[in-house]
Every structure is written in structure tokens, then in C-alpha cells.
Amino acid sequence: MSYRWEVLRVNLSTGSVAKEPLNKSWTEKYFGGRGLGAKYLYEELEGGIDPLSADNELILATGPFTGTIVPCSGKLAITTKSPATGMILDCSIGGCFAPQLKFAGYDMLIIEGQAEKPVYLSIDNEKVEIHDASHLWSKGIFETESQLHEEHGMGAVVLSIGPAGENLIRFACIGSEYYRQAGRGGIGSVMGSKRLKAVVCSGGKDVTVFDMPRLLELAKKAIREDVLTDTNLWAHVEGTPSIVEMSNSSGVFPTRNYQDGVFAGAQKINADSIQKLRPHKKACFACALGCGNYLCVEDITVEGPEYETLALAGANCGVDDLRAIAKFNADCDDLGMDTISLGNVLGFAMEMTERGMKDFGIRFGDVETYLKMPRLVAYRKGVGKELSRGVKQLAKTYGGAEFAMQVKGLELPGYDPRGSWAMGLAYATASRGGCHMSAWPVADEAFGDLDPFTIEGKAQLVITGQHYNAIKFSLILCDFWALSMDTMSEMVSCVLGREVPTANLEKAGERVWNLLRLFNVREGFKVADDSLPARIFKDPLKSGTPAGRVLPREQFDSMLREYYQLCGWDSEGVPTPEKLKELEM
Amino acid sequence: MKHKVGVDINNKQKDRAVAVMLSREGGGNMKLILDSEKCTGCKLCELACSAKHQGVFNPKKAHLKIIDQYTETGRETRLKSCTLCLKCVETCPVEAITFNGKWLVIDDGLCTGCGDCVDVCPEGVVFLNSEGTAAIPNFCEGNPYCVEWCPHEAIHKEEDVA
Secondary structure, eight states, rough: OOOOOOOEETTTTTTEEEEEEHHHHHHHHHHHHHHHHHHHHHHHHTOOOTTSSTTTOEEEEETTTTTSTTTTTOEEEEEEEOOOHHHHEEEEEOOOOHHHHHHHHSSOOOOOOOSSEEEEEETTEEEEEEEEEETTOOOOHHHHHHHHHHOOOOTTTEOOOHHHHHHHHHHHHHHEEEEEEEEEEEEEHHOOOTTEEEEEEOOOOOOOOOHHHHHHHHHHHHHIIHHHHHHHHHHHHHTTTHHHHHHHHTTTTOOOOBBBBEEEEEGSHHHHHHTOOOEEEEEOTOOSSEEEEEETTEEEEEEEHHHIIIIIIGGGGGGOOOOHHHHHHHHHHHHHHHHHHHHHHHHHHHHHHHHOOOOOOOOOOOOHHHHHHHHHHTTTTTTHHHTTTTHHHHHHHHGGGGGGOOOEEEESSOOOOGHHHHHHHHHOOOTTSSSSSSGGGTTTTTSSOOOTOOOOOHHHHHHHHHHHHHHHHHHHTTTTOOHHHHHHHHHHHHHHHHHOOOOHHHHHHHHHHHHHHHHHHHOOOGGGOOOOOOHHSSOOSSSSTTTOOOOHHHHHHHHHHHHHHHHOOTTTSSSSSHHHTTTTO | OOOOOOTTOOOOHHHHHHHHHHTTTTTOEEEEEETTTOOOOOOOOHHHHHHHSSSSSSSSGOOOOEEEEEEETEEEEEEEEEOOOOOHHOOOOOOOOOSSSSEEEEOTTTOOOOOHHHHHHHHHHHHOTTSEEOOOOOGGGGGGGHHHHOOTTOEEEEEEEO
């Protein structure tokens, strides 16, 4: 029930299109989305493969809630091996692609191999075809989508890459519905390496659930009494820009390449400023919230800027001009590039330039040069050629590793761990490198009631968040609905027609988290890699509540040791055989 | 309210169209309207509709469609639903579809599943159900389920006053 029990497997090297049954026993342990995608990837990839070779796969996974009326269930998980980090990478993308894939009859789409020339894939229920894409190659995401809508109808949903993905930029993303992205880790360059410009999908099949009347009751109650309450409504009312104020006032708003945590121009780019330019809100499929900041300013239309863009491409570059950030955002969306990583790279280049360590020709707050960067980087032109390598590689060549704000090759997002110590642990242990989507303890520390400057209880706080998100993103639900595990259990039991108690979901979350770790262990990642940029340990923050604070190295180390211990991992960070047995792996 | 009559319809259909027109003058015609400022394009209404009437989730089997897309000039959000144009009533070769003065009614016993009504519906909100007979929008007999489900109160039902 609710699964379609079919996987669509497309090999771009051979041109073969095959349908196979979904592995039922894996769905019982990993459900869908992040977990099921990771299970397939772990089993199907050899360790050590080149992420940009034909050996890598792109796994597009739905989950048991996809296509149903369960609120906030419209997301798709795309799993692959990251060219930025060499780790497992799962990105989720909103919009309508996931339900459309399910309505076309498939729980998952697995893309293997590498086409010889540019192609795109179309899925219309049973009819699956690989087409020549030479007329789309080199076009931006906006034009690609419009063109494919003309060819396949407005009802078809498109996933595509822009020039950044084609040019194998290590932080290229995949876009859908113009302004939604599977953003991080260079997932778009994996698609580019396969010479796959786009996937177009439309479907008309039924999605059924075990107990329809009960699900309608549960979903309606959830929308009224849970989703549309203060805990989540910020996403609809102001959206993620509301975090600007929280972050800046608690001193963790990355400013000028993490040199400060308070940005003087914050009020120019906060939710109030954006709200004035926001004529409409847009939701993903089946989402009762609707967080999309559809914004119009002068000639620029964009869905965004979201908090992370405001932080990294705004404060972190010393830019407080909302119009400029919106333009930067729209250009990145069209070129198919992650605004977090590019903003972080530019912040690093600006600091290097200002320190006289390497002149990248760009300085903090230089809006004119800043606006040229997305294009230069996406096409590897001029200074963009160097910048496209990402901060980790730049620091290897030019120095500045201590303030290259990345973990394992993934540029850090918008929360300074010096003012939220658990966030430091979350970054250091995240399954895809410097990422805020594994756990978000900053909500409890800098934005909440917990003391941010102690390690007491923080390892457990991070673990709880990681396991919770691991199951939530497997089911697959949106981050912005802060629902209880009991609610998840009630709904998943109703949809599947078998009792899935909360305890089982908790265990499944832990299982998924361990599987992600096993993948990374197989790739050679160890305790020494679970660390943070030296700036976090050494350079005190300058302003606000965390002024004068670092995250002391020894405190971090003991938090990490406690974390491994509580995870049931050995001192190298490897899951122990006992733990794996307990998790039935 | 004026009713447009197709150019190629025969006399029998014309009679029915006239009858329909007369019945409408009594008021009470129902329609759904969308406040496009409030609609986020979440499609919960479409899911609720197919769930209630067909027992499945499938936007293609909903009696309303939300068109929500980015265009060159910005964003377009609109609703397609039964406008009581009565083309299906006119077209049905076996007179299985009737208009009761408020909404459409189908006699499943008469319907042959020929699909003419599906083809003629300008809004694309008539389809064949899993039994192979026509699924005709009826505003949930006066209490549209989609209205109940809209999280932002963007869909309303409206009744003409005579």
C-alpha cells in the first residue's frame, strides 16, 4: 500500500530502460527517501569510485507518504556520491517532481552510466524515453524548463541542470520549478557528468493507502491542530528570512567570511524587508504551509532569497543590498549553482584578497564584482576558474586553510558554531560534510533556552536530531513540519496497514544514520575528518552574546568522544559490530 | 447568465439547452471560486477530491484543477472547475447527465462510458472512473470537500441569486 512497488532503472551508457520490483524488505527497514536511497547506493556502488564517472548513480527516491494527502510530503530525495566531498550525498528537493514520479508508477528512479552526448529523459507513465538534448545543452534552468514544458506540456514536471552542472562545477545543483533546488554537494555536476540535462515526468496512476477514511481524518487533524500552529507557521508567514533576525541577534550570523556573527546591514535583508517585496507564497505539493518566497524586485523575479542565501551570499560577503542578493540568487538558480557554497567561496576569496594572501579581485561589499561572479564561476571564466574549485581546494593552493569555512569539502552554511557549540558537533559529524540538515541544534541553543557555551548534554542533543531527521527524510517529510514521532507512527501505520510503533521509527532513524556513516567509513573517512575549521577553535567572535567566544578545541574533542560513545561507534568513529547487530543491519 | 449553445447541436440538444437555460434563471447555480492571492498551489484540494469521490489519490481524477505556474510575467494561479456550461449534458448521447438546477447528476445505469463528456468538458474536470463510467462534478452535492480542505481558505463556493 502506498508504494507502487516499481523501480525505474535507466542506464545512459547502454540506453537501457528497465523496470524492476522495489526491494520490499528494504522498505521495511529504510522506508524511502534518504534511507532507501542510501541503502540502494550503498549496495550498488563500489567503494572509492570517481563521483563524476559512469560508475556513480543518481537515485531519486519517493517514500510511503509521497502522492498522498499527508501534509508536507511533496519532497524528493536524490542520493549519490558527492564530487565535493567523496561522501554519500542526499539532497531533498521540493515542488512536484516526487509525487509526479509516484503517479507515473514508480517509487524510485535509478540513473546509471554516462551518455555519449547530451540527453534528457522523459517519463510519461509506462512510456520512458531517452531524447537528444543538444538543443537544450548550455541553456539555463529557466529556459530549459520552459522549453520542455512546450515539448511535453505544462503538466510535466522538470528536473534539470544549468551550465554549472554541465561544466561539472563542484557546487552545481539540480533545479525544479525554476526556483527549487537539490542544492548541495555538487549533485548537479553528477547529472552533468552523465550528460543528462533534464528529467521530465508526468503520471496519471493512482496512489492508494491502506485506510483512506482514517488517513483523511488524521491528515485533516494534523493540518488544523499541528501544521498550521505557531511552531510551523513562521514558514508560511515570513519563511526562512525570519531566521535572519534570530541569527543576527544571537550573534551567529556569518559575516564577512565568519569573521563576525553580527551584521550591521542585517535589518536591510531581514524578513520585514523581504515581506514588502513578496507578493505571493508558493507551496510544494501537498504542503499546507507554503514557504516559497516568491519575490519581485524591479526586473528580478525569484523564489527566495532564503535564509541561507541571505546569510552566505549576503552577510558573509558583506552585502546588504537586497536587490543584489535577489539578483545573485536568481542567477545562481538559472545557472544551477548552490548559493551557500558560492557565497562561502566568495567570502573566502574576499578575505584572502583583503589580507593580501591572494588577489581574487573581489572585496567585501563590492556588489558590482559580486554580481559578475555566478556567471564567471559557472563557466569557469577568469577568476571563476579558480573559485569553482571550492574553498577546501583553494586553501590547499593559496593558504588560508584556518579560515576556509568548510567541513570535508562542503562549505559551511549560516550558523556560527562559536555561538552554538552543538552546531559545531552537528557540522563535524554530518553525513554530507559541512551541512545543517542532519541536525539543527542551533534552534535549542542560540535560538532557544539551552546554554550554547557548554558541551553538557550536547552530544545526545545532536544524536537525537540526527536520528529524527534521518527517519523524517526517509518517510519523506519536509523539514519545516516539526511533527512528533508519534504522529509519524500513526500516519505511517495507517498508510501501510501494518503497525509501525514509534520505537520502530526511532530505531529506523538510527539505522539510516548508521548506514550513512558506513558508506563514509567505506570511503575512508575517520575521526580526524570529523573536525571544524581552525577559525572556530581559535578566533573569538567579535560581537553580541558570543563576543569573545570560540568553541575550545578540547571541549569539541570531548563532545565528539561522547558522541561516538553514545552512537555505539568506536574511537575511530566506526559503528561497532554490536551496534550494527542491534540495528539488524 | 447567458448560456452559449454550440453551433452543431441537433434540435433535441437545443431543446435541452433551452430547458437548462430556463432552469438556471431560478438561481442557485453553484460554482467554485479561487482567491488567487491566497492560493499557494499546494493541491491538497485536488487530493481531497480524488480521495473522496474515487477513493484514491490522483490529481488527474479530481473535479478541480489548480493551475499554478511561473510565466514570463510573473506567476499565474487559477482554478479550473465545473462552470455549469452544460456541454456534457448536451453531448451525452444517452441523456445520462442532467442538471438539477444546482449541480450535475449522472445516472450510472444509463452511462455507457463512451467518454464524449470527458472530451467536451472545457475545464478538463470530467473523467472516466475505475468502473469505466463518467465521473461528473457535483460540488459534493452542495458541500464541496475541497473547500473544507483548503488550508488558506482560498477556495469558496458561490451560489447565484435569482
